[in-house]
């Protein structure tokens with residue numbers, strides 16, 4: 146089949162770089178040339194995630210400096226390698242950033258997220274905080290019908306979707322979610338879409354609680370208000386999910402689980418953190434503790450969830466910046482308690498009032514911390 150003639154691509158681009166711990170720049174670098182089995186994606190949006198901040202701090206073991214981060218992104222296909230068959234120039238796409246080896250024992254049993262030789266776009270290879278990124282065809286997923294902002298939320302939702310395969314949500318369940326940041330708000334909606342009857346969300350920041358209420362939380366409360374949970378769900382919660390990564394929250398969460406219930410460890414806690422759990426309580430109350438790591442073949446599922454409307458992602462984008470403001474974007478993601486998802490925009494998307502409107506919305510939604 147004849148392919149459309151490739152449109153003229155630039156040879157250099159302005160990409161965000163992390164040079165070493167706490168050292169960033171936006172530099173002119175070559176546009177990557179896709180290998181035979183690779184797809185060159187013209188990035189339109191790319192979101193900042195906690196992993197990017199860990200890389201910035203130099204405490205993410207897999208990352209090698211200097212590097213371009215960015216693993217939550219969406220764009221259009223700009224060029225394809227000779228062996229690429231399933232994707233064409235102009236297609237709207239995102240990618241699963243995890244590129245598993247496919248031959249190790251974990252890959253062979255389908256646990257690609259546990260691959261012994263995992264390559265990760267934006268971690269072990271250059272990522273999408275740049276106008277172009279090259280990825281293998283086998284991780285590219287189509288995003289027809291999604292905006293670029295929504296497409297860049299597919300990867301975080303795919304993490305939630307993987308966890309949902311590990312925990313069990315049954316129709317009529319009550320769920321409790323700690324944390325109403327972007328992840329907590331995705332989790333709340335996905336749990337509801339999976340059949341939960343009621344979802345309660347706990348977060349100290351009012352703007353975030355408002356977002357959770359807007360997106361379907363039945364009750365949104367501060368951590369100081371958790372004594373209200375006993376009257377809301379006297380038997381306890383079938384599912385208690387931590388989307389904070391705060392060890393103290395995880396330790397405390399287990400007591401809200403109903404007998405036979407599940408504690409879902411989803412937030413990323415510091416590697417060296419330890420919590421105290423009572424083995425007797427886990428035994429006596431038939432409790433399950435379930436972790437879920439990253440994405441495992443769930444990117445198409447996340448696209449379907451957004452496309453079908455069961456999960457709304459665009460309201461979770463609070464800030465959109467051009468990549469020249471890379472350092473500022475990371476700073477926002479790191480230390481603004483009101484921010485939700487921070488995204489970088491490229492090309493036509495980076496120009497004009499789209500950015501200002503998102504920032505205005507964020508300012509409107511922002512409220513003083515606490516009760």
Ligand SMILES: [Zn+2]
Nearest residue numbers: 194195196217
């Ligand atoms: Zn991420």
Ligand SMILES: [Zn+2]
Nearest residue numbers: 246249252260
């Ligand atoms: Zn493997």
